[in-house]
Amino acid sequence: MARVSFLNYEVIEDHGWDVDDENLFAKASKADLDAEDYGRIAVEEGESILEAAEDRGFDWPYACRGGACSNCAVLVKNGEIAMPGQQILPESALERGARLTCVGVPATEQVDIIYNAKSIDFLDELRLPAAQFEG
Numbered sequence: 529m530a531r532v533s534f535l536n537y538e539v540i541e542d543h544g545w546d547v548d549d550e551n552l553f554a555k556a557s558k559a560d561l562d563a564e565d566y567g568r569i570a571v572e573e574g575e576s577i578l579e580a581a582e583d584r585g586f587d588w589p590y591a592c593r594g595g596a597c598s599n600c601a602v603l604v605k606n607g608e609i610a611m612p613g614q615q616i617l618p619e620s621a622l623e624r625g626a627r628l629t630c631v632g633v634p635a636t637e638q639v640d641i642i643y644n645a646k647s648i649d650f651l652d653e654l655r656l657p658a659a660q661f662e663g
């Protein structure tokens with residue numbers, strides 16, 4: 529089992545915080561944020577991070593659920609996520625910390641992520657419309 533700490537990208541924007549701030553999660557811990565915006569989930573062996581979030585009742589973005597659209601993109605700030613089968617993130621996005629929760633599984637015991645990151649400019653450019661995967 530691994531632990532994933534998460535922070536909603538919308539909160540970072542609302543507070544005028546910087547995604548590259550090394551103290552981002554410390555700031556978030558003191559900001560009295562809603563449980564859906566900042567917190568921690570346990571991810572069981574064999575479970576994707578998206579599935580673990582949904583099991584806890586969270587409504588995180590997704591569309592294809594197969595590593596092909598980037599709607600579920602997050603930025604990793606600490607730790608590592610393995611993504612068997614991901615097809616859409618280029619090396620340049622991986623280098624900037626982008627990962628996918630639908631096929632992503634923690635590769636370290638602790639991972640800190642900014643979720644809801646699909647609207648960040650370099651990820652927004654990669655995103656396929658969610659409507660393409662409906663039905």
Ligand code: FES
Binds near residue numbers: 594
């Ligand atoms: S939901 Fe499409 S890449 Fe994750």
